[in-house]
Amino acid sequence: MSTLSLIFVGFGNVGQALARLLERKQTLLDEEYGFKTRIVGIATGRHGMALNPNGLPMEEVLASLKSGESLARFHNGPAVSDTFDFIRQSKADVMFENSPVNHQTGQPAADHLRTALESGMHAITANKGPVVHAFNELTALAKIQGKRFMFESAVMDGAPIFSLFRGPLPAIELKGFTGILNSCTNLLLGLMEEEKTFDEAVSYAQSIGITETNPSADIDGWDATIKVCALSTVIMGIPLKPDQVEREGIRGITPKMIQEARAAGERWKLVCSARYENKKFVGRVKPQRVRPTSPMFSVNGTSSFVQFETDVLPGLGILEGDPSPDTTAYGLLADLVNTVRGQ
């Protein structure tokens, strides 16, 4: 029975949800998958860092963060100069990287992941940035190191997308996909259908913590775009970059347009897609009116959906209803288990 030592780089809602989930599932992980876990390090953006090779007292750590205190008092070891030094000195088995996303560069997450792999750790992230900007490099590095680079939660939270194509769908030819990949804009469009103005809708989304750190990332379609790139890169093998995607956000959608669609029994959705069109591979994020016959019609609130076009299953769709930090945390846990059992 092995005990895996874990570190977290970035420890916001998702990281904290994962820590609680690991605690809740510890008996199951031990009995069904034959491993225990010990959190030996946490590096945060605003509350400092702490390493302790014997394991951090997680209940105290979580309480401490809740009251806004620094983690420094939990540190038990040599001084650590920065996050990279933290990763190297931790000597952990697995790093969970959940720092804020950077759509343009994927940094510093990509460098964190590289450092972890170079230091002989498995590297697991919910961050889309490094998947789009460094997938090939990190995957190759992981292979050389005999470790895994995993990122199930980067698209549609914990819903199984990447693992689906890694496992249950062998010998399939993926031709394209269509879906709703950004929770925030889907919520905003729904609120506008309830006759909220665009600004009221944005304020509400911010109040419940649904928008990305920068609301423009959602509203202008960047988050959706980078998810299209992540899916194209990983499951289609086509390394699309964000500036190669035809991108249009939802700022142009007026209350009048919403009402006209409603009167026609349709709904505006921020539709994401990628496929070959006249032999050219086209990634696209664009508001579209969808009919009740479309599976996208009933994707409400912060839910998301993707439908794959393949040579053998013409319309396989995955729906992720009511996501939360817990859902994202589950994707990270699934990555951990699949890493351990080599799936």
Next chain:
Amino acid sequence: MSTLSLIFVGFGNVGQALARLLERKQTLLDEEYGFKTRIVGIATGRHGMALNPNGLPMEEVLASLKSGESLARFHNGPAVSDTFDFIRQSKADVMFENSPVNHQTGQPAADHLRTALESGMHAITANKGPVVHAFNELTALAKIQGKRFMFESAVMDGAPIFSLFRGPLPAIELKGFTGILNSCTNLLLGLMEEEKTFDEAVSYAQSIGITETNPSADIDGWDATIKVCALSTVIMGIPLKPDQVEREGIRGITPKMIQEARAAGERWKLVCSARYENKKFVGRVKPQRVRPTSPMFSVNGTSSFVQFETDVLPGLGILEGDPSPDTTAYGLLADLVNTVRGQ
């Protein structure tokens, strides 16, 4: 590089589609998964049987079946007395069982599968009957024999359901599911929305070959019921039997009810579900009116859908759009690949 010898018991639309799919994917299977296949036997209900350890000439076999001829002329080996003798004498590596479903007993499919496993073959089926009536027995037998009993296509054709819970969703607690699992009744209800009478709708479904051999199996909810049982048995570990499911078919749905629902912006669907209700596990197949906010609302024609309620992903749904015998054949192929690579 190994060559697997395959036999087919039952060789209708699905078996024939699988034979063509194996032919089309042969290079891919060889290059990506390291195996070739050779079809060494086919046993049909109406066109006799043929065994040939060197492989059957499949193009000729398919043409022969198309013109309604017996397979006897392709037989090359000792006389075979019946299907069980056929299975035993074949000495194949894998049997595909696709005989007609029997909802009450799962026979003779269950006995075919048992014979194949006892004879040292992997046993793969698209047949729901043996999954419901003999899952535990056949799974145990497969383990003892060091072989696999696989049945991805038994529910929702080739869409990954069983493999999803075997692979990408580790450490998850499944609490229940809801969905539309019978293609035929979903098509019929849609046709009634287009103002066809019930009888006209049934005639149309029969004309395009969508109904089960006995239309009552669909209309009275038996097919849906047995799928609820298969899911409960396999992915929830609760061996529900068809007579333990609250079952109501669609015979009671009148044109007036359809119109009333439409006027209210709703649709009648044959909803399948299973979950604990007041500590009692309840499987249910029952026509229900669904709203546009339900993901079941936009499940059209012969498509199907299931949404899982779990402790970590509150609303994971799988949609299978536009199924065909090719879709079912893909599920059988996926089972074969996953058997070979041990997933």
